[in-house]
Amino acid sequence: MSALPDTKRTHLIEMEELTRVYQLGPQEIYALRGVNLKLDQGEYVAIMGPSGSGKSTLMNVIGCLDTPSSGKYILDGIPVETMNDDELAAVRNKKIGFVFQTFNLLARTSALQNVELPLIYAKIPRAERRRLAEEALIAVGLQDRMSHQPNELSGGQRQRVAIARALVNKPSLLLADEPTGNLDSQTGREILDLFKELSSRGNSIILVTHEDDVAREAQRIIHIRDGRIV
Secondary structure, three states: OOOOOOOOOOEEEEEEEEEEEEEEOOEEEEEEEEEEEEEEOOOEEEEEOOOOOOHHHHHHHHOOOOOOOEEEEEEOOEEOOOOOHHHHHHHHHHHEEEEOOOOOOOOOOOHHHHHHHHHHHOOOOHHHHHHHHHHHHHHOOOOOOOOOOHHHOOHHHHHHHHHHHHHOOOOOEEEEEOOOOOOOHHHHHHHHHHHHHHHHOOOOEEEEOOOHHHHOOOOEEEEEEOOEEO
16 A cells, blocks of 8 residues: 655744844844744745834844844754854755845846856856746746846836846745835736745745735735744
């Protein structure tokens, strides 16, 4: 008789009693105070919180841009809380795709070349880089804009290039920080529709936002206040 499939859900992110403390002279500033968080593979989650709530610190820790002061953080089965800078950089490149409010594209460089960048860092051969970058741009609906430079693209198209770049390494997690913040409402709507489509294809997404209507697009909203999830 064949073995039954394992129906246990896999946690993509697991945080236990996570803290982040900054030392400012003799003063200790607690940015995160005992955060407990679980995120499943394929979930689409929004993180909300007022200014100074700790949401940026939480995003930086999730994205391996910062390390916790104490507690446990497991990302896709890897305990990252004890990693050094080089190990964190490797995890960021392989496991996480970042989308920023300001697009962060290289000027005077085509959309295709911008999307290829993470693959250069990952030492992927040129022909394979080209194929994967083209695939990613097709996935975000920019198959006819591959040779265009950022100044030849609209704000929404630039954000789509940034999303393609974030997806090109096939990361475990897409981490988006205020991705519609610099866009008009109609273009923002198109980007949120794209996130919904990516989520339906099984991509795991964390959206950091202060806007209620943007957060409501996600399957689950996590509120953070005074360094704690509430």
